Amino acid sequence: MTEPAAARRPRADAARNRERILEVANEAFREGGLEVSVAEIARRAGVGSGTLFRNFPTKTDLIHAIVEMHMNQWLDVIEKSLAAEEVGPAFEAFFERAVLFNYLDRGMLEAVKGGMLNDDADLNACKCEALASTAKLIERAQAAGVLRQDLNADDIYALAAGVAESAHAAVREGLADPKDAHMRYMGVMLAGLRPVG
Amino acid sequence: MTEPAAARRPRADAARNRERILEVANEAFREGGLEVSVAEIARRAGVGSGTLFRNFPTKTDLIHAIVEMHMNQWLDVIEKSLAAEEVGPAFEAFFERAVLFNYLDRGMLEAVKGGMLNDDADLNACKCEALASTAKLIERAQAAGVLRQDLNADDIYALAAGVAESAHAAVREGLADPKDAHMRYMGVMLAGLRPVG
DNA sequence: CCATAACCGGAGCGTTCACTCCGTTTGTTG
DNA sequence: CAACAAACGGAGTGAACGCTCCGGTTATGG
Structure with missing residues (x-):
């Protein structure tokens, strides 16, 4: 043996x-x-x-290793947000970090857009875990009346990616300083996320 | 001679x-x-x-020719929006078309993100003309009280690009039908664009 | 300190890309 | 219809890429 x-x-x-x-x-x-x-x-x-x-x-293996690293860091962020006390500010802070996460890292953004989280079993597990935890956060925010009812965890990430993209555009056009461009449209989006009525 | x-x-x-x-x-x-x-x-x-x-x-020349084509079509859209009677619905319809414009054409989106509109004199002229006309549309909407005061024409295009990106993400995650995904987050964004208070 | 396996660097391979060159074909004109 | 310029197509070129291979080097255990 x-x-x-x-x-x-x-x-x-x-x-x-x-x-x-x-x-x-x-x-x-x-x-x-x-x-x-x-x-x-x-x-x-x-x-x-x-x-x-x-x-x-392969180059893909290298990218997967880095993406997994980031996903684990992101899971920590979600856990910390779930541990926060006040639901409203916790959700807004979480959303800001989600936008920042998409804004800061070109590689990560491209990896997610390329569907890389679905190609690898480990990454997919991370993604599912993240979505499940995020769902809890969102349900709390909705129950507290600070978030529209018609959005789920996937929607929130899609919107965060969009805001990050808008921020990149703002930098490109010289409207915003790269250091805080991710905040430029935060007010607009947070207003849009609040329940209607 | x-x-x-x-x-x-x-x-x-x-x-x-x-x-x-x-x-x-x-x-x-x-x-x-x-x-x-x-x-x-x-x-x-x-x-x-x-x-x-x-x-x-060069390949760039080919791309420029196509981008210029699209820019001219887009200038028509702006002119038509400026000719509309009711300011509120006109602005919302314009914003929808802007999102659709970014959503439908991967090449155009990449060209704009790559800063191609600044590389070429003709394209830059189109861009400036579009921004000037769009500014009129926006000022009217703001004067009518249907749009936040702290946004200019560049901001509107940055936000439209972001919504289009979110729509692509929604399609990727199977949340939306590719045919009408650009509408999925329109409600959220239009709510965010309305004046605060 | 030595033997050995693990590890190293970078030359080289096959592929893909934008782009060029030139012998051949074709539309136009008188 | 003939003669010519204009236009054609695709083989060929060089650069960049991901990836392999292997002769030389070095950390490590006895």
Whole structure:
């Protein structure tokens, strides 16, 4: 009986390289979108492309790893929002963070728009968990009378992505400072989200 | 004294090919975005790539021609909206068309997001004319008390693009039928656009 | 300190893209 | 209808991309 999946700890330099690649790729995708080349990432990380592909056999694998990282961070955000006391401000703060999440990271935005969360089993699990938790948050807000009844968790994310896109447009046209452009249309959208009547 | 820019009328088949290329490219970019290859467009138009490049020396030139076409159509829409009688419904109908305009054409959306309207003098002129006319429409709506005061023409287009993006997200998640997805968040946005108080 | 396996870098491969070049075909004109 | 310029099409070019391969290097356990 050999040990089939012993998976001994990797060499120290290898582990360091893997972390550095993830770090650099995250930054590169955030600023330049997913079309940043693998060679460029390897160069910035100070490794050869061979090393990169040993850790992530395809570019898609690398992207998936980073997206999963972000999804886990996002799950934390949702949990913290669920723990908040006042329902109304909690929902508004949550929505702001959702817009910011979509606004700050070009790569993540492109990954979600490309349907990447449905391609991978792990990512899909994250997505489902996020949607379930978000649904709770939304139901509370609706029960408290601070959110329209005709919207579900998917709608909220779709709208957040839209506001982020509007913010990008505002930056492009010189209407807003990139630092706080995500807030430019927050007032409009929050007004639209309140119950009618 | 020779005639330096006589520009004699092109051959009949050449004119036909040029029109067919524009037609096919328009459809291809609308459905597939700007990354559709030039070879693919030539194939669908039933011409060689040489013929395509003789009419449009670069891919960018072809895109510019199509974008200009759409901008002229859009200028007509604005003029018609300005001619309408009732200010409130006119503005809402205009905003719906703006969302639809961004929703229906992937290529156009990408071109605008890529800042293409600023790269070319003709396109920039169209853009400026559109913004000026739209500003009139907006000022009337604001004067009639049906639109927030803190938004200008650029803002309205940024918001319309955002709603279109949200609609695409809704289609992706299976929330809406592609045929009328652009209407899914219209109620939310129009509520947000009304003056506060 | 040495043997060895794990790890490294980057040259090279196959593909795709925008774009060019040129021998052939075709519409036009007198 | 003939002769010519205009237009055609598609093979070919160079650059960029994701990815593979392998001879050299280095961390690590005994």
